[in-house]
Structures are given as C-alpha cells and as structure tokens.
Amino acid sequence: xxxxxxxxxxxxxxxxxxxxxxxxxxxxxxxxxxxxxxxxxxxxxxxxxxxxxxxxxxxxxxxxxxxxxxxxxxxxxxxxxxxxxxxxxxxxxxxxxxxxxxxxxxxxxxxxxxxxxxxxxxxxxxxxxxxxxxxxxxxxxxxxxxxxxxxxxxxxxxxxxxxxxxxxxxxxxxxxxx
Amino acid sequence: xxxxxxxxxxxxxxxxxxxxxxxxxxxxxxxxxxxxxxxxxxxxxxxxxxxxxxxxxxxxxxxxxxxxxxxxxxxxxxxxxxxxxxxxxxxxxxxxxxxxxxxxxxxxxxxxxxxxxxxxxxxxxxxxxxxxxxxxxxxxxxxxxxxxxxxxxxxxxxxxxxxxxxxxxxxxxxxxxxxxxxxxxxxxxxxxxxxxxxxxxxxxxxxxxxxxxxxxxxxxxxxxxxxxxxxxxxxxxxxxxxxxxxxxxxxxxxxxxxxxxxxxxxxxxxxxxxxxxxxxxxxxxxxxxxxxxxxxxxxxxxxxxxxxxxxxxxxxxxxxxxxxxxxxxxxxxxxxxxxxxxxxxxxxxxxxxxxxxxxxxxxxxxxxxxxxxxxxxxxxxxxxxxxxxxxxxxxxxxxxxxxxxxxxxxxxxxxxxxxxxxxxxxxxxxxxxxxxxxxxxxxxxxxxxxxxxxxxxxxxxxxxx
Numbered sequence: 001x002x003x004x005x006x007x008x009x010x011x012x013x014x015x016x017x018x019x020x021x022x023x024x025x026x027x028x029x030x031x032x033x034x035x036x037x038x039x040x041x042x043x044x045x046x047x048x049x050x051x052x053x054x055x056x057x058x059x060x061x062x063x064x065x066x067x068x069x070x071x072x073x074x075x076x077x078x079x080x081x082x083x084x085x086x087x088x089x090x091x092x093x094x095x096x097x098x099x100x101x102x103x104x105x106x107x108x109x110x111x112x113x114x115x116x117x118x119x120x121x122x123x124x125x126x127x128x129x130x131x132x133x134x135x136x137x138x139x140x141x142x143x144x145x146x147x148x149x150x151x152x153x154x155x156x157x158x159x160x161x162x163x164x165x166x167x168x169x170x171x172x173x174x175x176x177x178x
Numbered sequence: 179x180x181x182x183x184x185x186x187x188x189x190x191x192x193x194x195x196x197x198x199x200x201x202x203x204x205x206x207x208x209x210x211x212x213x214x215x216x217x218x219x220x221x222x223x224x225x226x227x228x229x230x231x232x233x234x235x236x237x238x239x240x241x242x243x244x245x246x247x248x249x250x251x252x253x254x255x256x257x258x259x260x261x262x263x264x265x266x267x268x269x270x271x272x273x274x275x276x277x278x279x280x281x282x283x284x285x286x287x288x289x290x291x292x293x294x295x296x297x298x299x300x301x302x303x304x305x306x307x308x309x310x311x312x313x314x315x316x317x318x319x320x321x322x323x324x325x326x327x328x329x330x331x332x333x334x335x336x337x338x339x340x341x342x343x344x345x346x347x348x349x350x351x352x353x354x355x356x357x358x359x360x361x362x363x364x365x366x367x368x369x370x371x372x373x374x375x376x377x378x379x380x381x382x383x384x385x386x387x388x389x390x391x392x393x394x395x396x397x398x399x400x401x402x403x404x405x406x407x408x409x410x411x412x413x414x415x416x417x418x419x420x421x422x423x424x425x426x427x428x429x430x431x432x433x434x435x436x437x438x439x440x441x442x443x444x445x446x447x448x449x450x451x452x453x454x455x456x457x458x459x460x461x462x463x464x465x466x467x468x469x470x471x472x473x474x475x476x477x478x479x480x481x482x483x484x485x486x487x488x489x490x491x492x493x494x495x496x497x498x499x500x501x502x503x504x505x506x507x508x509x510x511x512x513x514x515x516x517x518x519x520x521x522x523x524x525x526x527x528x529x530x531x532x533x534x535x536x537x538x539x540x541x542x543x544x545x546x547x548x549x550x551x552x553x554x555x556x557x558x559x560x561x562x563x564x565x566x567x568x569x570x571x572x573x574x575x576x577x578x579x580x581x582x583x584x585x586x587x588x589x590x591x592x593x594x595x596x597x598x599x600x601x602x603x604x605x606x607x608x609x610x611x612x613x614x615x616x617x618x619x620x621x622x623x624x625x626x627x628x629x630x631x632x633x634x635x636x637x638x639x640x641x642x643x
Contacts, residue, residue, distance in 0.1 A: 032415070032421070036421045039420055039421070039422040039425075039426070040422065043422060043425055085427070085428065085575060086575060088596075089570075089577045089594065089595040090572060094572060098572075101431075168573075
C-alpha cells in the first residue's frame with residue numbers, strides 16, 4: 001500500500017469499527033454516551049473524511065487527481081452501501097436510482113467542499129513546500145454551487161424541486177412507472 | 179247518541195291532527211335527536227404521548243378530560259401507517275387496498291364515498307377544516323358544505339403562515355376563510371379559531387365537523403407560548419436508540435436532523451400546544467350547551483417511532499407505528515364514562531360508527547365495524563384479527579409489508595428486503611424477539627400465513643375480512 005493511502009485506509013477501518021459499535025453495542029448494554037460517541041465518530045468519517053484524507057494524502061505525496069480519488073473513497077463506499085440497501089427494498093433498478101437523489105448529490109458536493117477547506121489550509125500553511133496554491137481552493141466549491149444553483153433556479157423559476165423530491169420522483173416515474 | 183258521536187269525531191280529529199303534525203315535524207324531530215359530530219384528527223400523534231397514557235411530562239389535560247368523560251380505546255390501530263392512506267380510511271371506512279390511496283403519491287379517487295355524504299343527506303351541516311393532504315390535489319368533496327384546507331408545502335402546510343383554500347377559492351396568507359375570524363398565523367390556533375366560529379354558526383342544527391390538524395407532524399413546531407417549556411425535561415430513549423439516530427442509515431431521508439431528545443421535546447411541546455386548543459373546543463361546546471349531544475372523537479392518523487427498533491417515523495408494522503390515540507366522548511349515550519376498552523379497533527371503524535350514531539345506514543361497501551355497541555356498554559371484542567398493509571413508498575427505505583395482527587401474535591410478511599417476523603406480543607410487547615423460525619411455532623406461522631392471505635383476498639374483494 002502506498003503511503004498516501006494510509007489516511008483513507010485508517011479512516012475506513014475506523015468507520016467500520018464505529019459502525020459495528022454504533023449499530024450493535026446497545027445489545028451489549030453499552031451506555032448511551034459511548035454509543036453517541038461512536039455515532040459521532042462514524043458520521044464524522046462519513047461526512048468529513050475528505051477534510052483530512054485529501055490534505056494528508058497530498059502531504060504524503062499524492063498528486064491532485066489521486067488525492068481527490070482517495071478522498072472520495074469513503075463517500076463512494078457509503079453511497080454504494082446506501083444503494084445496496086435500497087436495492088434490497090426496491091429491486092435493482094429503482095434501488096440504484098435512489099443513489100441519484102439530491103441528498104447524495106449534495107453529499108458529494110459537500111465532500112468536495114471539505115477537500116477545498118483542506119486545500120485552503122494546505123495552501124496557507126504548507127503551500128510553498130508542496131507547490132499548492134490556496135487560490136485554487138474555491139474551485140472545490142463548484143460542484144456544490146452548481147447543484148445549489150440548479151435546485152435554487154428550479155424553485156425560483158418554476159417553484160419546482162428538481163433534485164430532492166419532485167424532479168427525482170418524476171424521473172423515477174418515467175423510468176420505472178412508479 | 180249524538181254526544182257519543184261528537185266525542186268520537188273530536189277524538190278522531192285530535193288523532194288526525196297529531197298524526198299530521200307528527201308527520202310534518204318528524205324530519206325536524208329526527209334531526210333534533212341526531213348528535214352533533216366533532217372529529218379531531220392529529221398528525222403523527224402516537225398512542226402513548228398523552229398524560230392519560232402515562233407519558234412522563236406531556237401536558238394534555240383536555241385530551242385527558244375527553245378520556246375521563248368518554249371511552250379510551252387502548253388498542254386502536256391504523257391499517258396503514260402513513261398520513262394519506264390512513265386519512266382516506268378514516269373518511270371512507272375502507273382499507274387502503276379498496277380506497278386506493280396507498281401511499282403519499284397514489285391519488286384520492288373522488289368516486290370514494292365518505293361519511294360526509296350520508297350525513298349531509300340526513301340533514302347535517304358539514305365541514306372539513308384543516309389538513310387534507312392526499313395526493314391528487316384538493317377534490318370537490320361531496321357532502322361537505324365548507325371545505326377549508328390548504329395545499330401549501332405539498333399539502334403538508336406550514337406551522338406558520340399557511341394560505342388557506344376555502345371551498346376551492348385560494349386565499350392569501352393571513353386571509354381568513356370565514357368572515358370575522360382573526361388568524362394568528364399559527365396553524366393549530368387558526369384551525370381551532372375557524373372551527374369555533376363554524377360551530378357557533380351551525381349550532382342550531384346537527385353538524386358534523388372534521389378538524390384535521392397539522393400538529394404534531396414534522397417539523398414539530400410548538401406555538402410560541404409552548405416553545406421551550408420542556409427543555410429541562412429528561413427524555414428517556416428506548417434501549418436500542420441513541421441521540422443521532424435521525425442521521426443513521428436511511429433515517430436522514432425523513433429530515434428530522436436533530437438529536438433525538440431535542441426533537442422529542444419539540445414533539446411534546448407541539449402536542450401540548452394542540453391540546454390547549456382542543457380545550458377551547460371543549461369549552462365552547464360546554465358554553466353552547468352542546469356537549470351532551472355531541473359525539474367528540476379524537477384520533478391520530480398514525481403512530482410514530484422514536485428510536486424503537488432503531489427507527490424513526492412511521493410506516494413500519496411495529497406497535498409504536500401502528501397504534502393511535504382514539505378517544506370518544508358522547509355524554510348523552512355513553513355507558514360508564516371514563517372506561518377503557520381493550521379490544522382491537524381500527525381507523526376504518528370511524529365512519530360506520532359515526533353513521534350509526536347519526537341514525538344513518540352506512541354504505542354497504544364500508545369495511546369497518548361500528549363501535550356503537552361499545553358506547554352502549556358492550557365490551558365484547560370487535561374483531562380477533564386484522565390486516566396491516568404498507569405499500570412501497572419510494573424512496574423511503576421501508577419495505578412493502580403486510581401483517582396479520584391478532585390479540586397475541588403479529589406476523590409480518592415483507593415483500594423483500596427483510597426476513598419475515600413473528601412476535602408474541604403477550605410475552606414480548608416490544609417486539610424484540612423474532613420467532614419466525616421457532617420450530618414450536620411452525621404450525622402457528624403456517625396458520626397465520628393462510629389467514630393473512632385469505633383476509634387480504636377478502637379485503638381486496640371489498641368484503642369485510
């Protein structure tokens with residue numbers, strides 16, 4: 001395993017252990033504070049891992065593209081897990097389609113935003129040594145801005161929620177006749 | 179002889195006069211005997227979130243009063259734990275398989291007959307005030323004189339500043355559907371104000387009012403007077419729950435997005451705020467001297483999971499989701515007020531009950547059973563089993579499921595995505611031990627599966643199972 005993969009590997013391991021503890025520790029009578037703690041750890045891994053996986057990966061030698069891919073590992077794993085659960089409930093096609101629902105898209109936007117924050121911090125404090133410019137950090141916000149604009153415009157112009165429910169469900173009905 | 183003839187003629191005249199008078203007055207007399215009806219429906223109010231049910235801190239003195247003066251149905255259920263299907267069952271007395279509103283997207287079929295129609299034909303003044311929230315838009319509901327509702331936020335309405343639709347006419351925010359009624363902007367208060375005014379206007383002849391609250395549905399916003407009242411109350415989560423459950427697995431799709439304890443306090447405050455408004459209805463009925471001859475029913479449209487089974491929301495066939503509060507008060511007729519009735523009753527029993535109380539024959543198609551014998555003091559079981567159905571509601575991560583609920587057992591048949599379940603409710607009321615593979619219960623499972631299928635078939639055929 002390459003050194004730059006260590007952060008994501010460690011985060012994945014923590015997330016798996018936290019999942020086990022969070023989902024099952026109550027059966028062993030674990031106290032609420034402990035279960036809440038593991039929950040917080042788990043959600044932090046899921047929601048914020050790009051915040052540290054990306055910059056540490058860069059520090060450990062990953063170029064931009066690879067650092068982004070590494071930072072997306074945990075979001076993609078979680079997203080696939082969500083779709084897998086959905087396929088058991090709705091069947092293969094609709095289950096996979098659930099993965100296109102707005103919250104998941106915004107989740108990727110948030111992940112890129114977290115990378116942007118990491119990039120900004122790197123640029124400000126270690127930029128010279130790594131050749132990283134803090135000025136590029138706002139580019140990481142483009143996905144979430146694009147998604148937000150799309151959803152906002154839908155509301156503003158047509159009073160239509162494109163990504164979260166209305167448009168998403170229209171797509172479902174068109175594809176699967178729901 | 180002449181005197182006898184004269185007396186005979188006078189008697190005949192008096193008899194004829196009385197007969198004609200009675201014939202002419204009979205509709206009026208019958209109407210005068212008919213009870214008024216006030217049906218109050220709450221949204222997502224689970225069965226035990228009431229003072230009278232032993233909740234540790236929710237203040238519901240007015241609902242408690244209805245229970246004290248009426249009958250509390252301890253085992254009341256919905257046949258589908260979701261707003262739209264459940265509401266349609268209350269109105270029609272039909273299972274969702276028959277009325278067609280299967281989830282929050284399948285439209286209301288206005289060919290459905292609601293309890294309003296026969297009531298209207300029997301001379302009632304009728305009103306539906308509040309949350310309609312069934313797919314397919316706002317219908318022209320037959321039998322309803324005043325239909326005051328909203329389609330704001332997809333029919334959910336908002337706790338503050340919801341614009342009303344009055345008999346099809348769209349009003350702007352703050353505009354009152356009834357002249358002279360001032361609106362505060364908080365929906366529970368506004369719906370109550372409108373109901374109070376409507377009752378006052380229609381007090382002189384039998385009336386049937388359906389007050390359909392938004393409370394206590396998400397986002398569970400209490401009125402300003404109740405906000406923060408329970409901030410210091412300790413909240414006990416179920417053993418399997420934790421504070422972050424609203425974010426876990428698919429639960430985030432319900433948009434609770436708060437620590438569970440905080441949201442449970444909001445829920446309690448919103449319920450208490452609603453109870454306060456229900457108290458105003460009780461007071462008005464007292465003041466107008468109408469309470470004695472008014473059938474007052476309070477119910478929830480479904481239950482709510484607060485972390486049990488590591489779930490939130492409703493939909494599932496677990497007890498917390500399918501049980502509802504169901505209180506009935508009718509002082510003029512109810513035997514032994516303050517009674518608790520424990521046999522299983524359903525949301526679809528409402529319509530035939532109201533119609534029988536009003537002296538109107540329920541449409542034959544209705545699948546619910548009248549609860550009038552219970553009002554009259556007969557505590558025999560209403561049914562020994564019933565069918566629960568949750569239709570897939572994409573993209574909410576809850577499997578399509580059908581359940582057979584008996585007094586003791588519950589069999590849950592999942593279409594896919596989950597192992598079927600059997601619970602012995604007498605031994606395991608929290609439904610923690612799935613007995614579906616228990617060899618000693620194999621025959622029980624087989625029998626229940628057969629019964630589930632036969633009852634489902636009868637329901638789908640439009641028969642009473």
